[in-house]
Amino acid sequence: MAPVLVLDNGAYTAKVGFSTEKEPRLIPNCVMKSKAERRKTFVGNQIDECKDLSGLFYVLPFQKGYLVNWDVQRQVWDHIFSKDVLNVNFADTVAMVTEPFFNFTSIQESMNEIFFEEYQFKALQRANASTWSAHKYSSTQPKKPLCCVVVDTGYSFTHITPYCRGKKMKDGVRRLNVGGKMLTNHLKEIISYRQLHVLDETYVMNQVKEDVCYVSSQFYKDMETAKLRGKDNTVLRDYVLPDFSQIKRGYVKPVEEMNYAGKYKGGEQMIRMANERFAVPEVLFHPSDIGIQEMGIPEAIVHAVEACPEEMHPHMYMNIILTGGNALLSGFKERVFSDLRALVPQQLEVKVHQPDRPITYAWEAGVALSNTPGFDKMLVTRQQYDEYGQNICSEKFDV
Numbered sequence: 001m002a003p004v005l006v007l008d009n010g011a012y013t014a015k016v017g018f019s020t021e022k023e024p025r026l027i028p029n030c031v032m033k034s035k036a037e038r039r040k041t042f043v044g045n046q047i048d049e050c051k052d053l054s055g056l057f058y059v060l061p062f063q064k065g066y067l068v069n070w071d072v073q074r075q076v077w078d079h080i081f082s083k084d085v086l087n088v089n090f091a092d093t094v095a096m097v098t099e100p101f102f103n104f105t106s107i108q109e110s111m112n113e114i115f116f117e118e119y120q121f122k123a124l125q126r127a128n129a130s131t132w133s134a135h136k137y138s139s140t141q142p143k144k145p146l147c148c149v150v151v152d153t154g155y156s157f158t159h160i161t162p163y164c165r166g167k168k169m170k171d172g173v174r175r176l177n178v179g180g181k182m183l184t185n186h187l188k189e190i191i192s193y194r195q196l197h198v199l200d201e202t203y204v205m206n207q208v209k210e211d212v213c214y215v216s217s218q219f220y221k222d223m224e225t226a227k228l229r230g231k232d233n234t235v236l237r238d239y240v241l242p243d244f245s246q247i248k249r250g251y252v253k254p255v256e257e258m259n260y261a262g263k264y265k266g267g268e269q270m271i272r273m274a275n276e277r278f279a280v281p282e283v284l285f286h287p288s289d290i291g292i293q294e295m296g297i298p299e300a301i302v303h304a305v306e307a308c309p310e311e312m313h314p315h316m317y318m319n320i321i322l323t324g325g326n327a328l329l330s331g332f333k334e335r336v337f338s339d340l341r342a343l344v345p346q347q348l349e350v351k352v353h354q355p356d357r358p359i360t361y362a363w364e365a366g367v368a369l370s371n372t373p374g375f376d377k378m379l380v381t382r383q384q385y386d387e388y389g390q391n392i393c394s395e396k397f398d399v
Contacts, residue, residue, distance in 0.1 A: 065156030136365030
């Protein structure tokens with residue numbers, strides 16, 4: 001059996017590794033430049049070598065969730081496949097790659113060309129990350145579910161996809177243009193407006209979002225709490241910003257050390273976070289808060305399910321899976337459940353499942369899929385590609 005390289009090519013991180021490995025490597029899918037070291041470009045995980053992460057300049061291969069900048073993407077892939085990271089022997093390696101839903105034909109064709117003609121992989125499988133996740137979910141449940149709904153909430157957008165017996169219901173796929181990038185940008189804007197100018201600090205503010213933000217289950221009650229003064233304000237947190245000499249990574253001040261008057265003896269720079277902590281992730285549930293005329297995630301789940309035949313609805317509401325980076329926000333699963341419970345008819349049961357590691361779930365699912373008996377039938381080999389060209393790819397790959 002040829003080695004299988006599984007690449008979940010996300011817009012923020014590429015999750016990559018061989019199918020024999022236990023867990024993937026998370027590699028930032030971008031090329032970065034730092035203000036401190038102007039001449040040097042950092043590709044992917046080389047950013048760990050960078051001393052000063054303030055004012056990082058990003059060049060992303062993905063725009064609005066689609067792969068448009070091939071030069072950057074190729075730099076990142078060259079780095080991943082090189083002997084520094086994975087040391088791939090292309091001629092006898094099978095590649096499995098993910099791509100977003102509704103991907104453009106031109107992007108798909110370029111991808112086939114790069115994998116077969118430039119890298120010359122032995123064989124290729126291209127699929128949507130959610131399809132892998134649905135396959136893994138249905139094969140790991142004790143009682144095999146007939147249907148499931150995969151909510152993949154990532155960097156550029158959120159996809160909601162219903163599946164029945166492993167086949168995606170094309171009419172039910174929904175996309176919301178709200179993802180982690182928008183949350184970080186929104187946080188940067190409101191902090192810059194209220195406290196400190198941080199519009200250039202994408203990297204640091206992304207860490208702030210991951211460390212401090214949470215999804216509120218009672219939005220208006222938390223809003224009232226955030227207005228209180230002193231110790232009554234249980235929402236308030238102080239975040240110490242990194243200065244990249246003493247403090248390498250920002251952190252949340254422990255509650256017992258907080259000074260509510262706001263003056264600290266040390267010279268460290270702070271951001272005071274009150275309602276920003278939950279108002280930013282609220283955008284996932286009410287995009288109209290910041291002027292995006294779209295449904296929130298719970299509404300979109302109902303919308304997606306209702307586009308499918310009625311007899312599938314009870315099975316779908318019982319098997320809702322949350323994957324992608326935003327699912328790591330604390331309180332996310334509980335909020336999705338409570339909002340759904342309010343929208344779904346009383347007689348139907350609702351169950352929301354969240355894997356332990358929502359970011360790498362699709363990668364693990366790809367590994368599981370590569371070990372299934374019918375895996376060879378999903379592949380296009382290089383001989384087939386040389387013989388039939390692009391047509392065989394568009395026939396074989398279910399995307």
